[in-house]
Amino acid sequence: MTTLPRPTTTLTADDARRLALRAQGFLGAPDRRAGVRGVLRHLGAVQLDTISVLARSHELVPYARLGAVGRTTVEAAYWKDAHAFEYWSHAACILPVEEWPHFAFRRRAYRNRPHWNHELPDGAYDQVVKQLRAEGPLTATELGGAKRTSDWWDWSGTKVAVERALMYGEVVCVERRGWKRVYDLAERAVPQPLLHDELDDAECLRRLVRLAGESLGVGTRADIADYHRLKGEQVDAVIADSGLVPVEVEGWGKPAWADPAALTTPARGRHRTTLLSPFDSLIWERARTERVFGFTHRLEAYVPRPKRVYGYFAMPVLAGGRLVGRVDPAREGSTLVAKQVTLDGPKAVAAVAQALVEAAGWVNCTDVRVERVDAPELREPLARELSRALA
Numbered sequence: 001m002t003t004l005p006r007p008t009t010t011l012t013a014d015d016a017r018r019l020a021l022r023a024q025g026f027l028g029a030p031d032r033r034a035g036v037r038g039v040l041r042h043l044g045a046v047q048l049d050t051i052s053v054l055a056r057s058h059e060l061v062p063y064a065r066l067g068a069v070g071r072t073t074v075e076a077a078y079w080k081d082a083h084a085f086e087y088w089s090h091a092a093c094i095l096p097v098e099e100w101p102h103f104a105f106r107r108r109a110y111r112n113r114p115h116w117n118h119e120l121p122d123g124a125y126d127q128v129v130k131q132l133r134a135e136g137p138l139t140a141t142e143l144g145g146a147k148r149t150s151d152w153w154d155w156s157g158t159k160v161a162v163e164r165a166l167m168y169g170e171v172v173c174v175e176r177r178g179w180k181r182v183y184d185l186a187e188r189a190v191p192q193p194l195l196h197d198e199l200d201d202a203e204c205l206r207r208l209v210r211l212a213g214e215s216l217g218v219g220t221r222a223d224i225a226d227y228h229r230l231k232g233e234q235v236d237a238v239i240a241d242s243g244l245v246p247v248e249v250e251g252w253g254k255p256a257w258a259d260p261a262a263l264t265t266p267a268r269g270r271h272r273t274t275l276l277s278p279f280d281s282l283i284w285e286r287a288r289t290e291r292v293f294g295f296t297h298r299l300e301a302y303v304p305r306p307k308r309v310y311g312y313f314a315m316p317v318l319a320g321g322r323l324v325g326r327v328d329p330a331r332e333g334s335t336l337v338a339k340q341v342t343l344d345g346p347k348a349v350a351a352v353a354q355a356l357v358e359a360a361g362w363v364n365c366t367d368v369r370v371e372r373v374d375a376p377e378l379r380e381p382l383a384r385e386l387s388r389a390l391a
Contacts, residue, residue, distance in 0.1 A: 007246040007255070009263060016218050016249045016256075017292050018267035021321050023217030023259065024282045025065040028269030036062045036069060036077035040084060044215045045093040045228065047279040048086065050179065051301055053313045054329050054336075054363050058094055060277035064318075068362040079175035082189060086173035086181065087166075089228045090284065099211075100190050104197035105204035107169035116164075124161035129170060129185070132162075137174055137184035146180075169197070205230065206238040213244040215281065217267075218258040219288070226285045252291060273319040275327060275355050283316060283323075295323040311340040319351030327356060336360035338370045343378050353385035 011019070021027040024043065031038050039062045040046055049057045059074050078084050084094050087103055095103075131143055140146035144158040155163070162183050165171035172189040173181045186195060199207075212227035213219060219227075224244075225235045244257040276283060278299045283289045290296055297316055300308040311328025318324075326342040336359060343352060356368050368386050373379040 005240075005246055007248040009245070009247045009258070011218065011247055011249045011256075011258075013249065013251045013292075015267070016252070017321065019217035019258065019262050020219075020282070020292055021217075021271070022267045022269070023215055023262060026272045026274075026282065026318060027267055027321060030065050032066060035066065036074050037083055039065050040078065040094060041096050041098075042215070043281055044099065044211045045089045045095055045281065046078075047090055047281070047284060048092045048094060048176070049279050051313060054275075054315075054331065054359060057277040057279040060275075061280055063359075063362060064274045064276055064280060065272065068358070075175075082174070082191060085189065086176075090226065090281070091229075091279075097190060098194060100194045101196060101199050102204050102207045102211075104169075104199050105201040107167070107197060108201070110164075110167040118155050118160040118163075120160050120164055121157035124157040125164060128158060128161040128165060132171065132183060132185050136188070137182045139177060139180040139182055141180065143183070202238060205234050206242050209235055209238055210242040210244060213242065213257055214259045214261075216259075217262045218247060218249065218256055220252065220254045220256050220291075222254075223285060223288045224257060226288075227281070271319070271321050273351050273354050273358075274317075275315040275329070275359050276318055276323075277315065278313065282318075289323075293323045297323075297326075310342055314340070314342070317348070317352050317355050319348070319355070324348035325352050327352065329359070331363065331365065332369075334365050335367045335369050336363065336365040338368065340372045340374070341370055341382065342374045343382070346378060346381065349378055349381045350385050353382060353389050356386065357389040 018027060025039060046058050046061050055071060059071050062069055062074055078094050082097055085097055085100060086092060087095055088106065089095055128143060132138060140159045140162055143162060145156040146159045147156055162171060166173060166183065169186055171183050172186045174184045174189045175182045208228045208230065209224055212224045215227060216223055221232060221235055225232050239257060245260045247256050247258045249256045283297060286297065300310060300314060301312050310326045314326040314328045316323045316326055324344045325348045327338050328340040330337040330339050336356065338356060341352060343349060360368050368390065370382060373382060
């Protein structure tokens with residue numbers, strides 16, 4: 001067993017929170033010249049999800065950091081010029097193309113996987129590769145059909161084959177078109193200097209652990225493992241050589257690791273006030289969110305309506321480096337509707353109003369309507385702040 005060094009640095013809980021905020025792009029002035037691509041490289045992974053309320057989650061992530069970036073600009077920044085690819089990381093994620101070599105360990109694991117949920121029909125894999133070589137890039141529908149029936153899980157043989165090729169790394173998702181994956185051969189889509197699986201598993205893991213630590217600022221073993229969905233023992237095997245340094249965080253009660261560069265620069269600057277996607281990497285892991293922010297959050301989209309507490313797609317509100325409330329949004333024409341607003345006391349009113357008005361402008365809404373406020377005594381103060389901000 002590797003003997004790990006003892007921490008020589010102790011951080012307060014507030015120190016750790018500020019490190020996390022800066023590492024995630026919410027503290028200090030963002031590099032606007034780098035834009036959406038800079039956000040992607042900085043975070044290392046942007047999660048995709050099918051739910052679209054204000055916008056899809058991968059659009060909300062750069063918006064939360066940069067402000068009102070055009071949604072078509074966001075899509076072009078991700079996919080144009082072979083800048084990114086989609087693969088399985090924390091979940092289905094957009095990843096910077098320079099991380100392609102780091103996922104060789106996962107591609108090898110898929111190639112050696114003995115059992116699959118979907119059976120691969122004879123000849124389907126070779127046919128998909130042949131068709132993409134001749135006609136790609138193509139969606140599964142253009143390849144011959146994504147499903148056999150209307151059931152979401154009833155994939156066609158073509159869909160099974162192309163998804164298997166995606167996992168193996170012979171095929172790449174090069175963009176989403178109407179939310180459908182667009183596939184192409186890796187040999188065409190990935191720049192040649194990166195198109196290799198030369199890194200052994202240990203080196204892949206070492207690099208991903210280091211990148212996760214840099215993106216988190218500071219994190220526990222579980223935090224670092226969760227970022228790219230590694231196993232705890234995989235993290236243990238490489239963390240001593242990752243370049244991260246052990247630290248102690250007051251109140252965490254668990255060993256932690258930090259990006260050494262983050263420790264040398266005071267975490268200060270301007271805080272963002274914004275709505276956050278529940279799939280934003282700042283908060284996508286519930287245990288970490290509770291530990292760092294003292295804020296319990298659960299996506300309730302898949303919870304039966306009578307059992308929801310905060311709403312279908314409740315978006316936490318970040319202000320002053322803290323999570324100060326939640327908004328469950330919807331859109332009706334040119335009105336952003338706050339179906340339910342939860343406020344962490346009177347001090348949160350102005351921040352929530354600011355976040356709502358900015359989000360409304362981003363999605364081309366000219367008005368904001370609040371349907372329900374959990375604390376009735378804060379409804380009128382919120383209405384006044386919204387009127388002032390919209391004026």
